[in-house]
Amino acid sequence: MTRNEKIIDRPTRRGLLAAIAATAAAALFPKRAPATPRTSVLRRIARVGAEASEVGARYLRAEPTEADLAALEAKLVERLRAARGAIPTRLDEATRADFRRGDVVVVDGWVVSRTEARVCAVAHLLESGESG
Amino acid sequence: MHGARPSASRIELRALRVRVARFTRSDARLAEPHVLELPDRPAICTAESIAVGTSPHEAGAKGDGLLLLDIADLEPGAEVRASVCIVGAGAAGITLARTLASRGVEVALLESGGLDPEPEIQALHGGEASGAAYPPLHAMRLRYLGGTTNHWEGQSALLDPEDFALRAWVPDSGWPIPYREYLRYLDEARAVCELGSGSFDYSEVARQRTLAPFPPLAGLEPVVLRFSPPTRFGRRYRAELESHARIRCVLHATCLRLAASENGGSVVRADAGSLDGRRIRVVADRYVLAAGAIENARLLLLSTRPSGVALGNDHGLVGRYFMEHPYVELRYTVLSDDRTNAYFVEPSVGDGADRLRRDARLVPDARASMRILNHSFYFARLRQMPPNVTLGDRLVRLWDKARDKLFRDEGPPNHFVLRLRLEHAPHADSRVVLADDEDAFGLRRARVEFRFGELERRTIVAVQERVALALGEAGLGRVRLDVDEDARGWIERIGWQWHHMGGTRMHEDPRRGVVDANARVHGTSNLYVAGSSIFPTSGHANPTLSLVALTLRLADRLGTEARGATA
Numbered sequence: 195m196t197r198n199e200k201i202i203d204r205p206t207r208r209g210l211l212a213a214i215a216a217t218a219a220a221a222l223f224p225k226r227a228p229a230t231p232r233t234s235v236l237r238r239i240a241r242v243g244a245e246a247s248e249v250g251a252r253y254l255r256a257e258p259t260e261a262d263l264a265a266l267e268a269k270l271v272e273r274l275r276a277a278r279g280a281i282p283t284r285l286d287e288a289t290r291a292d293f294r295r296g297d298v299v300v301v302d303g304w305v306v307s308r309t310e311a312r313v314c315a316v317a318h319l320l321e322s323g324e325s326g
Numbered sequence: 327m328h329g330a331r332p333s334a335s336r337i338e339l340r341a342l343r344v345r346v347a348r349f350t351r352s353d354a355r356l357a358e359p360h361v362l363e364l365p366d367r368p369a370i371c372t373a374e375s376i377a378v379g380t381s382p383h384e385a386g387a388k389g390d391g392l393l394l395l396d397i398a399d400l401e402p403g404a405e406v407r408a409s410v411c412i413v414g415a416g417a418a419g420i421t422l423a424r425t426l427a428s429r430g431v432e433v434a435l436l437e438s439g440g441l442d443p444e445p446e447i448q449a450l451h452g453g454e455a456s457g458a459a460y461p462p463l464h465a466m467r468l469r470y471l472g473g474t475t476n477h478w479e480g481q482s483a484l485l486d487p488e489d490f491a492l493r494a495w496v497p498d499s500g501w502p503i504p505y506r507e508y509l510r511y512l513d514e515a516r517a518v519c520e521l522g523s524g525s526f527d528y529s530e531v532a533r534q535r536t537l538a539p540f541p542p543l544a545g546l547e548p549v550v551l552r553f554s555p556p557t558r559f560g561r562r563y564r565a566e567l568e569s570h571a572r573i574r575c576v577l578h579a580t581c582l583r584l585a586a587s588e589n590g591g592s593v594v595r596a597d598a599g600s601l602d603g604r605r606i607r608v609v610a611d612r613y614v615l616a617a618g619a620i621e622n623a624r625l626l627l628l629s630t631r632p633s634g635v636a637l638g639n640d641h642g643l644v645g646r647y648f649m650e651h652p653y654v655e656l657r658y659t660v661l662s663d664d665r666t667n668a669y670f671v672e673p674s675v676g677d678g679a680d681r682l683r684r685d686a687r688l689v690p691d692a693r694a695s696m697r698i699l700n701h702s703f704y705f706a707r708l709r710q711m712p713p714n715v716t717l718g719d720r721l722v723r724l725w726d727k728a729r730d731k732l733f734r735d736e737g738p739p740n741h742f743v744l745r746l747r748l749e750h751a752p753h754a755d756s757r758v759v760l761a762d763d764e765d766a767f768g769l770r771r772a773r774v775e776f777r778f779g780e781l782e783r784r785t786i787v788a789v790q791e792r793v794a795l796a797l798g799e800a801g802l803g804r805v806r807l808d809v810d811e812d813a814r815g816w817i818e819r820i821g822w823q824w825h826h827m828g829g830t831r832m833h834e835d836p837r838r839g840v841v842d843a844n845a846r847v848h849g850t851s852n853l854y855v856a857g858s859s860i861f862p863t864s865g866h867a868n869p870t871l872s873l874v875a876l877t878l879r880l881a882d883r884l885g886t887e888a889r890g891a892t893a
Contacts, residue, residue, distance in 0.1 A: 286801060293798030294544070303806040305794035 250318030252301050253311040260312070263319045270312050285309065394568040396440065397579040397600045404606045406574060408434035409888045411596050411610035413581040413625065414617035416473020417870055418856040418877045420559045420567070421518055422614060425881035427572040431888045434608045435573060436598050438580040438617075439470030441560070446601055446766065450580060453620070454761050457776030458652075458817050466824050467618045471567075471577065472560020474618065475870070480556025481683070482519065483549065483867035484512070484526050486700060488690060489749075490863075495697035496781065498647065498752040501862050502834045502843040508875055515875035519554045520562075522679040526550045531682065537675060538668035543796040545692045548669070549685035549702045551868070555678075579606060582767055583629045584613060584853065590631030592851045601766055611891060612852045612884060616877070619648065619826035619859035623758040624772045626830065626840070626847070638830065638840045638847040645758035647831045648774060649750040649864040651823035652782070654816055656744040656790055656808040659705055659797070663740065667802050670742075673704040687866070688792055696792075698785040700749040702866045703793075705742035744805070746789055747823060750864050753777040758829050778817060786816055825869050827858040845880050856880055 254261045277287035292298060292307035299311045318324075400406070410426055412419045415437035423435045439447045447470070453463040468476045485508060492500035516523070525531050528548035532539055540548040567575045579598040587594050596608040615622045623645040629637045638644050661667045673684045685702040687693075693700065750756070761773035786809055794805035809816055833839020836848035841860050847853040856877045858869040 290799050290801055293795050296795060298795065298798070300807060303808075305791070305798065305805050305807060307798060 247314070247318040247321045249301055250311075250314035250316065251322075253299060253306075253315050254318065256299065256301070260315055261319065261324065263316065266312050266316055266319070270309065270316070273309055285313070394564070394575050394577070396577045397598070397604050397606060398602075400576065400604070400606050402604055402606075405595075406434050406576065406606060406608045408432045408574065408608065408610045409891075410434070410612045410614060410884060411608040412436065412614045412616055412856075413596060414438075414473060414615070414621070414857075415471050415560065415567075415575060416616065416618065416857075417475050417478075417519075417559050418873055419473070419614075419616035420563050421874050421877045422616060422856055422881050422884075423573050423575070424563060424566055424570070425878060426885055426888070427570045429881075429885040429889070431572060431885055433573045434610060435567070435575040436579045436581050436596065436608065437469075437471055437575060437577050439468075440577045441471050441564075443468060443470050443476070447578075447580075450765050450767075451621070452763075452765065453772035453774065454763070455774045455776065457756070457774075458778070458820055460774065460776065460822065461824075463620065463772065463774065466826070467620065470560065471564065471575075472558050472562075475557060475559040478554070478556045478558075478870060480519075480554035481551050481868045482521055482554055482871040483551045483702070485865045485867050485872050486690075488693070489700060489865035489867075493694070495694075496699065496751055496863070498754070498838070499863050502832055502839070507879065508872065511875040511878040512871075514878050515871055518557070518874050518878070519871050520557045520679075521552055521554050521871065524552055524680065524682070526552065528684065535676070535680075538665065540669055540686070541666045541800060541802055543686075543800050543802070545689055545792055546686050546796050547689045549687050549866075551683040551685060551702075553679075553681045553683075554870075576606070580767065581617065581625060582769065584615075584625065584637060586629065586631040586637055586850075588632060590633055590635070590637075591849065593629075593637070593853045599767060611888065612854065614854045614856050614880070614884070615830075615859075616856040618857060619829045620758050620772050620774065622855055622857060622859040623648070623829035624760065624770075627758075627760050628769055637850060637853060640849050641837045643831070643838070643840050645829050646754050646756070647752045647828040647862070648756050648758050648776075648826070649752065649828040649861070650776070651747055651825045651864060651866065651868075652750060652778070652820045653745060653747040653823060654786055654809075654820060655706075656746060656786075656805075658708070658806045658808075659742045659744050659793070659803055660740055660805075661705065661742055661797075661803040662801070664802055666800070670705045671707070673706075688789060692792065696784075696788045697781075698788045699751055699781050700866045701746060701785055701789060703744055703746040703789065706745050708741045708743060744790070744793065746786065747866055748782055748785055749866050750827075751779060751781040752828065752831070752863055753779060756828075783816060787811060823868070825858070825864070827861040827864045827869055830855045830859040831862045832860040833862060844883050845876070854880060854884065 260266060273288040274284045276291070277284035279287070288309040289307040292309050297308045298305050299308060300306070301311060409432040411434045412423055413436050415423070415435050419435060423433045426433050438450060448464055448468070451464040451467050451469060455463065468474045470476065487505045490501040490503070490505040490508070528540055528550050531537065531550060567573055576598070578600045580600065582597045582599050584593045585595045585597060586592065593613045594609070596610070596613055597605065598608065599605045615625055617625060626638050626644045627636045631637060636644060661670055669684050670686070674681070675684065676682055683704065685704045687702045688696070688698070755775065756777035757775050759773050759775060760770040763771045765771055790805065790807060790809065794807070797803035797805060830840040830847070832841050832843060832845065834843055839848065839862070841847050841855050845854050845856065845860055847855060856873070858873045860876065861869065
């Protein structure tokens with residue numbers, strides 16, 4: 195088992211999953227207006243988390259059976275395990291593989307990979323406390 | 327005949343062996359084919375040249391002749407004789423005239439307009455359109471020397487082998503000539519269109535010019551479009567038309583109808599006229615319609631035989647299978663900053679003869695397996711970030727390899743419109759018919775009835791989805807679906823390339839085509855059609871280059887026939 199596989203293993207999986215969601219969400223929804231360096235990142239994550247959560251909410255409305263944090267965790271972990279490298283690289287690979295397989299969903303008109311949608315859904319579930 | 331002009335003098339031109347003649351809108355007139363009638367006013371007349379009018383002109387002439395005329399230079403009711411009468415001096419007509427003349431064939435070339443656009447002449451193109459919102463017909467085709475090449479952008483692409491093939495999923499597809507027959511005339515057509523010798527193969531172009539390679543997108547391939555200067559055929563070849571001994575080009579001579587023989591099996595003359603009431607007739611061994619796809623069909627429909635059936639219309643096919651190149655703009659695509667996307671981010675590169683545009687499309691296997699039409703697309707960058715469509719932008723930035731840019735505060739909008747140009751499938755009910763309204767000659771105008779079907783809709787949906795998957799898989803972008811599975815309403819948002827094709831389609835079977843594989847009108851012995859109206863399918867390519875190639879092919883045929891007849 196590699197180091198990267200270990201860090202998404204059971205004991206720490208949930209916390210890391212939240213971190214992945216937060217990191218991905220921060221990347222997905224950076225704030226564009228200038229801000230002071232140190233506080234801006236935190237603020238951005240706080241704000242963009244809400245945006246990611248909204249996307250996740252839309253996804254879950256379209257696919258309500260996915261609104262189960264534990265199940266989402268398992269599915270995401272499974273996909274990330276199939277990839278190699280660091281977490282961002284695994285996310286990238288898993289996303290590309292989704293597109294290759296045609297495993298995509300439509301959110302707000304955008305064709306989004308299943309992995310992307312699930313990351314946003316996790317962000318929503320964590321923020322809202324609706325599941326898990 | 328000359329009673330109204332008692333002081334006029336007459337000159338036998340052949341006796342003079344004139345080198346140059348330009349009598350356009352002058353007071354000189356042709357009393358007979360080789361007899362010049364000069365009014366009682368100063369005129370220059372030497373053994374070497376003749377020049378009249380207010381702007382005497384000498385071009386590099388090669389022989390004797392009286393070549394670029396206005397109908398007003400001819401005696402009312404004059405009969406012009408030639409081996410081949412060509413109707414329309416646009417890309418096809420001029421190409422055919424030049425090529426035939428170079429092979430020793432006497433040509434009469436009738437042009438509805440003059441040397442410059444004139445509103446009252448242009449209005450002759452007026453007509454109606456139904457089935458889709460369409461720009462005014464009179465604005466689309468130009469009636470003066472050079473025809474519609476006078477507003478041609480010069481954009482050129484090649485027809486594809488599949489355009490000539492019988493595709494099981496495209497009813498009425500397939501050409502009666504092989505693709506290699508088209509390729510045979512392509513180099514010459516490129517020279518006529520001044521396209522240079524640059525390749526249409528992108529891998530070759532990229533290697534030669536050190537351009538970015540086509541991105542690694544599954545199921546997509548590059549499409550290269552090249553550009554003519556553009557060649558304005560009237561301006562570019564005018565000196566040749568004026569000076570060539572075997573071309574007699576008559577301006578302001580609108581073809582009104584083709585008169586058929588008693589049995590309807592041949593054309594015996596072309597009647598032409600001007601808006602001020604002048605009439606002439608052209609008697610030739612062969613006649614060629616080269617007036618544009620709508621006008622070719624209209625002229626046939628206006629030319630009824632003694633039986634009452636229009637020429638070429640024994641099976642009711644004249645005007646049918648009319649095609650355009652519709653396009654739709656699909657919003658939005660977000661492309662990453664990755665350099666791999668250079669192909670798409672800057673579709674146009676180079677200038678002058680090196681200018682080209684980089685398009686893309688689904689590969690042939692995908693087009694076949696998905697049973698869709700030919701097409702091509704490129705991405706046009708939006709100048710402003712569209713509101714409320716930022717998700718794709720965020721997604722792309724997430725996976726962008728330049729992760730340090732994820733948090734940058736500003737950047738150019740990376741939202742694009744996918745501009746998709748479609749092959750218009752051949753639909754029998756997409757057609758040119760005669761409207762009830764009449765033009766200034768009292769002739770019924772054209773009405774274009776557009777029809778589209780499932781194939782066009784399916785192509786739009788398939789391309790949009792395939793591009794979304796390919797960009798996502800490559801990590802190069804995201805696509806927002808702009809049409810749903812039904813794609814209802816796509817016709818309401820359609821744009822047009824102003825390419826007119828079909829209407830006198832080519833097919834060996836008279837029950838399925840208006841002209842045969844040699845572009846001869848079925849049921850006639852001496853009537854031919856030149857131009858994109860003979861295209862059985864439209865492909866995605868701009869038609870000018872291809873119609874010139876096929877016109878050169880027709881010139882081969884007619885040249886051989888004419889020489890055979892002479893021998």
